[in-house]
Amino acid sequence: MLHLTLFLVFGAVCLAGAINLLVQRHPINSALSLVAVMAALAGEYLLLGAEFVGAVQVIVYAGAIMVLFVFVIMLLNAGEEERTRGSHIALLIGVPGMLTGSLLIAWVLLHHSGTEAVGIGALPGPPKALAQLLFHDFLLPFEVTSILILIAILGSVVLAAKPEPSQEKEN
Amino acid sequence: MVPLHYYLVLSGILFACGVTGFLIKRNIITIFMSIELMLNGVNLSFVAFAAHWHALSGQVFVFFVMVVAAAEAAVGLAIIIAVYRTRETLNVDKVNLLKL
Numbered sequence: 001m002l003h004l005t006l007f008l009v010f011g012a013v014c015l016a017g018a019i020n021l022l023v024q025r026h027p028i029n030s031a032l033s034l035v036a037v038m039a040a041l042a043g044e045y046l047l048l049g050a051e052f053v054g055a056v057q058v059i060v061y062a063g064a065i066m067v068l069f070v071f072v073i074m075l076l077n078a079g080e081e082e083r084t085r086g087s088h089i090a091l092l093i094g095v096p097g098m099l100t101g102s103l104l105i106a107w108v109l110l111h112h113s114g115t116e117a118v119g120i121g122a123l124p125g126p127p128k129a130l131a132q133l134l135f136h137d138f139l140l141p142f143e144v145t146s147i148l149i150l151i152a153i154l155g156s157v158v159l160a161a162k163p164e165p166s167q168e169k170e171n
Numbered sequence: 172m173v174p175l176h177y178y179l180v181l182s183g184i185l186f187a188c189g190v191t192g193f194l195i196k197r198n199i200i201t202i203f204m205s206i207e208l209m210l211n212g213v214n215l216s217f218v219a220f221a222a223h224w225h226a227l228s229g230q231v232f233v234f235f236v237m238v239v240a241a242a243e244a245a246v247g248l249a250i251i252i253a254v255y256r257t258r259e260t261l262n263v264d265k266v267n268l269l270k271l
Contacts, residue, residue: 003172003173004172004173007177011177011181014181014185015181015184015185015188018184018185018188018189018208019188021188021192021201021204021205021208022188022191022192022195022196027198027200027201027204030201030204031200031204034204034207034208037208037211038211041211041214041215044178044215044218045218047173048178048218048219048221048222049222050218050221050222050230050233052230053230053233053234056237057214057237060237060241061207061211061237061240064241065207065240065241065244068244068245068248069200069203069204069244069248072248072251072252073200075252076200076251076252076255076261078198078200078261081196081197081198081201081262082197082262083197098187098191102183102184102187105183106180106183109176109179109180109183110176110180129227130230130231133227133228134231134234137228138228138231141235145235145238145239148238148239148242149238149241149242151242152241152242152243152246153245155245155246155249156245156246156248156249157249159246159249159250159252159253160248160249160252160253
């Protein structure tokens, strides 16, 4: 019962943050509601027994990545978003289509999944077991991600660097 | 005990919110945040399935998704800065030419 209550509380925070992200017009408000979503998701991970994933979620996602977003918002001095009118056909077809699709998926999930309960702490996710898996079975993907990160660092430095003065004159 | 499909429905709703934000938002930074929301929804279903099937591999894949999200955010925000520098706008409707 306690687990269900905690799940519902964290889930409500998640949903409120996600909807607030859509409704808010200033990007900084959207960024802060996204931080709330990520923190609540860390709570859900703790409920699922994935304590290390929850900690990394708070540190990497809610910490590092969102700081990057907020930093860019402040750097570019982003103001309120200007709304443009969308097409009416998209609204007429898209909203009922999305509603039927999501209701169908929810119905299938609620009625046809082997509804075995996920218990709290059923699967201990201690850092030791995760490290065994990550550095033994998934060693190659792990090394590949390090190359990916290296390329991403180089790419962002090249993209965000100021153009050289000689090039600026040509432009 | 919380049934598995509750987590899946929550993750689906988060993903749908991300898709909706990606489509209706006009600020390029908010569009990026919607992509992060989608990735978070996927992560939740990874962890839920990992707990359901008692397989830790699901949690390991969450880390890979986080690495991809971090790389994507770094490169994407650099692209946003480059776009803002040349066009002085963050509205995607005004970024409709490949070359100025």
